[in-house]
Amino acid sequence: MTTRRRLTPEQRREIVAEARRGVAVSTLAKRFEVTPRATQYTLRKAEQGRRDSGIRTEAMSVTLTPEEMSAFDAVLAKNGIETRSDGMRRLVQGAAGLFQPDVHLADELAGFRAALNQVGNNVTQIAKRMNEANLKGQRPPFTGDDLAQMRQLAGFVLDFADQVDLLARRRVEGISMTAGDALKELADAKG
Known part of the structure; x- marks a missing residue:
């Protein structure tokens, strides 16, 4: 042995x-x-x-605009976090639920995509009829109904843009609230 x-x-x-x-x-x-x-x-x-x-051996680097850095510093100050590294560390530690896929957002965008496809089809049909008439040397048929449909489509596109903007703003606000809650929770746990 x-x-x-x-x-x-x-x-x-x-x-x-x-x-x-x-x-x-x-x-x-x-x-x-x-x-x-x-x-x-x-x-x-x-x-x-x-x-x-708990010895830290990994480093992380982020490049921000001056406005983004000011906003980050303001959030840190509001939550009583003294250094940027502590703030980033706390965000990383609390990120488990922060960066999850947003199923609701994906569903909403799929619905918007379908509606926008329908608008595109309607505009294509109107353009096709006008082009056919133009090729035949005729005055393109453009009735009051066509004008009403074009106005309705234009209104839909504007409403659609507003809805996407609102959806994006709500998503950003939700992430900001979640990140703020994570920072506050981690700051409370430290104190």
């Missing part, structure tokens, strides 16, 4: 430091006279320890 060599805490720290410098696992295993598996285990355990201790 072979005895297995145990690494000292100092050797474990040295393995982790060397691995961070790019030394291969197989090289470290030979140097410390252990198996590559033992070396990998040492590295995994060190990484898990870093995660468990």
Whole structure:
């Protein structure tokens, strides 16, 4: 039965430091006279320890307009959050329910798309009749009913644009409220 060599805490720290410098696992295993598996285990355990201790090792960068930065700073101040990094960290931690697909928005947009297709078909039919008459050298038939239909279509397009704008504004307000609630909840939990 072979005895297995145990690494000292100092050797474990040295393995982790060397691995961070790019030394291969197989090289470290030979140097410390252990198996590559033992070396990998040492590295995994060190990484898990870093995660468990809450040591932050990942960075995030965002480029904003001055207006966006001012608005973000105002939200942070309103919620009593002192630094931008704390605010971003809290948003990331609270983002679990924030960035979910919006089924209601998708359904509304599908309905709008169908209605807009119908308008497009109606406009195409009117243009087709006018073009056919023009090709035959006739005055295009344009009755009072056609004018009423064109006005109705124009009104529909304007109403449609207003509805899409309102839907988008409500969605943004909903996300803003959810993000504000996440910041407030995380700020309350910290205090």
